[in-house]
Amino acid sequence: MKDLTYIGPVYCVSCGKELKNLMPEVDNDYEMINGGSIGHIYAPYGSRYDTDIFQVAICDDCVDKLKKEKRVRIVGNYIFSETRDDDGKVIPGQGKSL
Numbered sequence: 233m234k235d236l237t238y239i240g241p242v243y244c245v246s247c248g249k250e251l252k253n254l255m256p257e258v259d260n261d262y263e264m265i266n267g268g269s270i271g272h273i274y275a276p277y278g279s280r281y282d283t284d285i286f287q288v289a290i291c292d293d294c295v296d297k298l299k300k301e302k303r304v305r306i307v308g309n310y311i312f313s314e315t316r317d318d319d320g321k322v323i324p325g326q327g328k329s330l
């Protein structure tokens with residue numbers, strides 16, 4: 233049920249900058265976004281949006297800013313089996329490959 237089809241325009245949830253597909257001529261999905269990320273959030277039981285799936289986008293500049301404010305946290309890496317802190321150091325025991 234994972235639909236990654238890029239349907240623009242898509243805007244950063246924090247600053248409103250438009251995030252565009254990096255190579256639409258190659259693949260029209262949101263696995264390659266120029267300067268940002270687009271993903272899904274599954275609303276859980278307890279949310280008034282219970283069972284809805286949100287598309288949320290955030291630009292890299294906002295991730296940088298919000299990580300410093302502890303409002304965004306990197307919790308894993310889907311290629312490497314280690315997690316790094318804001319300074320790029322590996323966090324022992326925090327590795328989580330998704």
Ligand SMILES: [Zn+2]
Pocket residue numbers: 244245246247248249290291292293294
């Ligand atoms: Zn932004």
